[in-house]
Amino acid sequence: MHQIAIDRKTLVGRDFIETLDWTVEEIEEALAVAGELKTAFKNGEPHRLLADKTLFMLFLDKSTRTRNAFESGMTQLGGHAIYLDAEKTQVAHGESPKDMGVVLSRYGHGLAIRHDLAPYEGNVWMREIARWADIPLINLQCDVDHPTQTLADLMTLREKRGENLQGMRVAVSWAYAPSYAKPLSVPQGLATLLPRFGVDLVIAHPHGFELMPEVMERAESAAAEGGARITYVHDMDEAFRDADVVYPKSWGRIEAFRDEKAALAESGAFKDWICDARRMSLAKADALYMHCLPADRGNEVTDEVIDGPQSVVYDEAENRMHTGKALMALTMGGYGL
Ligand code: CP
Secondary structure, eight states: OOOOOSOGGGGTTOOBSOGGGSOHHHHHHHHHHHHHHHHHHHTTOOOOTTTTOEEEEEESSOOSHHHHHHHHHHHHTTOEEEEEESTTSGGGGTOOHHHHHHHHHHHOSEEEEEEOSSTTTHHHHHHHHHHHOSSOEEEEEESSOOHHHHHHHHHHHHHHHOSOOTTOEEEEEEOOOSSOOOOSHHHHHHHHHGGGGTOEEEEEOOTTOOOOHHHHHHHHHHHHHTTOOEEEESOHHHHHTTOSEEEEEOOOOGGGTTOHHHHHHHHGGGTTOOBOHHHHTTSOTTOEEOOOSOOOBTTTBOHHHHTSTTBOHHHHHHHHHHHHHHHHHHHTTTTOO
8 A cells, every 4th residue: 555655735836847856755646646536537536626726738749648638637626727839829929938937827826838849949948937937837748758658657557567666677669650750758758767666678779869868867877776777779679578568669860850851761761660569579478568659550560569458558548647637736736735
């Protein structure tokens, strides 16, 4: 049974921009709350912890899961989520992070932002908004981290494999996708979170698709504290061999992000980086297949794998809502203050 390690009120007003900004104990508390709220939702028990409160959600990129998980989650918590995008706000005219942070703080109780398509921009921008805002800011994906996704992934791993993940081997591999140059923040976010909970990570990618070096340095330091290791290979088969979990997904080359056509053309040389049944057979017989979605079916993964018995992608997607609600409830005063 979960022991309450920290007072939930200490998380009121806290930003959640990278999982590294929160201690392991604070993340444990968020997972405990997510579990409680999931049970309440399944049992149809009202849990209006944020009645009459407002969350402003600003998306500078598209979203299916994140927007709807947070919007429906806020409704269930008794509050209201407002969807904003760059074109419908003065962001399009270059309104300053300070002005936006100060003004929205006077109207509501929480900010949530996605700005993930430009390396070295989104994280800095949202931290600047957070510096001026008096209300908490939740990162809905930036160039560095996708912390609400990886929290849901950690919850899913625990549900499937138990609380103690020490020694588990997770293969995070690049995979080919022709749809768009996907951000680096999911693999980076997995690297900065899972090893803190004892998970050994193997990261695989073709040469030239390296993750941000300064983020990986932070991930490696955090892994050492968690008693886990991060290793790198340039061979998808090698990463999959004996893995407990595989998490193959595409990401773009850092330096090619501003020219998506070029980025996708470069990726085309690695079309054989696909998660198929042969590759799954290299992993442990009961290995889990994970993906944050959206997946490029037929390119990143075959239908046989993503629709197969080892796939937990819909559980991950569902847990986006329960973990998102936990973060909103904790940071926006759902447990007092
Ligand atoms: N996984 C995820 O963030 O999905 P969306 O892009 O649809 O929000």
